[in-house]
Amino acid sequence: MKRPVILDCDPGHDDAISLILALSSTELDVLAVTTSAGNQTQAKTLNNALRVLTLLGRHDIPVASGAPKPLARELIIADNVHGESGLDGPKLPDPAFAPVAQTAIELIAEKVRQSDTPVTLIPTGPLTNIAIFLTAYPELHANIHSIVLMGGAAGAGNWTPAAEFNIFVDPEAADIVFKSKLPIVMCGLDVTHEAQIMDEDIERIRKIDNPVAQCVAELLDFFMIYHRDPKWGFTGAPLHDPCTIAWLLKPELFTTTDCWVGIETKGEYTQGMTVVDRYQLTSNPHNAKVMFNIDRPGFVDFIVDCLEKY
Structure with missing residues (x-):
């Protein structure tokens, strides 16, 4: 039986690749795609989601636009990473279909309510829509299987010394989600940061003879530019x-550890920090399964296997 999922994203190069991987699978039933403001503005991330789904010929998936800004802060975008469009690099088609009239929140609620099987939410941008x-x-919480999110860090951040970008953009939303x-x-x-794609991996993807794999290779070519800065190592x-x-x-x-994770919303230097109690130093009960390690060659093989299905 397929696992019902909803992807809430802010495409963004790596969000776009997530969409492509998810839609290659016969094990996932993508009920909807909703967009958040983050890597770029809401208008641009919505347009990018529609462009990616147009490339894949998946006009059947409903797409909805989410909140235009964080719950309590002004929007910060990552155009220095993802470019002016949010998906600079490849030439993607213009959208061949329109988003639904519902908001992202209304669409998520409708799909969760209608699903016979608990739904997995997959947010890969700021957590505003999910919060x-x-x-x-609250009455729909019982029909949510889990929330599998990209965000946070137990160690150093990538937007500030303490905070990862997605959580930093809307820490109040993250606080609601982790307290749910x-x-x-x-x-x-x-x-x-262990799930790195190397130059030779991009060339391996480029050799896959289909337009989707070629698009992914070009997305990675652009994405690599920002990460070549020596400061990252x-x-x-x-x-x-x-x-x-x-x-x-x-x-x-993956290797995971059950931990308590708290969100810092007020720190002068630590706004958006995910405080991960890896060693059970507090009495707080575990509220998240936190990933710490990955089989990188296996991860690359997984991506290649998905792209070969196109």
């Missing part, structure tokens, strides 16, 4: 968001 949904529809008592799997920087580019899809389909690739 609003959880707050507005729903099962959470956190794909943070501790694992995604990377050999390749960390492919953050696809770790969520890999976890759902190949959990054996």
Whole structure:
């Protein structure tokens, strides 16, 4: 039986690749795609989701636009990473279909309510839409299987010394999600910085003879530019968001630890920090399964296998 999922994303190069991987699978039933403001503005991330689904010929998947800004802060975008469009690099088609009239929150609620099987939410951007949904529809929590999210870190951040970008953009939303008592799997920087794609991996993808794989190779070419800055110490580019899809389909690739995770919303230097109690130093009960390690060659093989299906 297929696992029903909803992808809430802010495409973004790695979000786009997550969409592509998820839709290659016969094990996932993608009920909807909703967009958040983050890597770019809401208008651009919505357009990018529609462009990716147009490339894949998946006009059947409803797409809805989410909140235009964080719950309590002004929007911060990552155009220095993803470019002016949010998906600079490849030439993607213009959208061949329109988003639904519903908001992202309304669409998530409708799909969760209608599903005969509990739904897995997969947010790979700021958690604004998910937090609003959880707050507005408490009666639907029982039909959520889990929240598999990309965000946070137990160690250093990538937007500030303490904070990862997605959580930093809307820490109040993240606080709501991590306090929801729903099962959470956190794909943070501790694992995604191990999930690097190297130049030779991109060339391996480029050799796959289909337009989708060619698009992914070009996305990675652009994504690599930002991550070549010597300050990161990377050999390749960390492919953050696809770790969520890999976890759902190949959990054996990962090492995880059950932890309590708190969100810092007020710190002068630590706004957006995910405080991960890896060693049970507090009495707080575990509220997340946190990823720490990945089989990188197996992860690359997984991506190649998905792309070959196109």
